[in-house]
Amino acid sequence: MAARKGPFKLVTVNTAPERAKRLIGRLIEVLEDDYDIEHVDNCENIGEVVPKVTKHRPDVLFSASMWSEEEAAKIRSLAQSVVPDIKTHAIPQGLQVERGPEAVVEYLVEKVPALLDS
Numbered sequence: 001m002a003a004r005k006g007p008f009k010l011v012t013v014n015t016a017p018e019r020a021k022r023l024i025g026r027l028i029e030v031l032e033d034d035y036d037i038e039h040v041d042n043c044e045n046i047g048e049v050v051p052k053v054t055k056h057r058p059d060v061l062f063s064a065s066m067w068s069e070e071e072a073a074k075i076r077s078l079a080q081s082v083v084p085d086i087k088t089h090a091i092p093q094g095l096q097v098e099r100g101p102e103a104v105v106e107y108l109v110e111k112v113p114a115l116l117d118s
Contacts, residue, residue, distance in 0.1 A: 089108075
């Protein structure tokens with residue numbers, strides 16, 4: 001068995017912090033055998049991205065599905081202005097609304113390992 005990869009510090013950008021915590025908790029559970037991921041904070045709005053990324057220096061940042069592509073791009077560039085090599089991922093807009101939280105967890109389980117390994 002390969003060693004677990006990480007630890008990875010993760011910050012989310014989600015207007016519903018409890019939901020972010022729950023969904024990321026599920027993701028961490030599914031991937032825990034292979035990856036050591038710690039959800040260190042959530043930004044409830046775009047204005048919190050720079051201060052929280054500055055405070056935590058995370059390895060990874062996810063923007064939730066409530067943000068438009070433009071907003072997700074802005075979130076990414078703000079995070080990269082603080083931590084240039086931060087890995088970021090924008091959950092496709094509307095995924096949570098259209099297919100529910102299970103779909104978001106499944107989507108992340110599929111996408112995150114490649115992102116963390118990159």
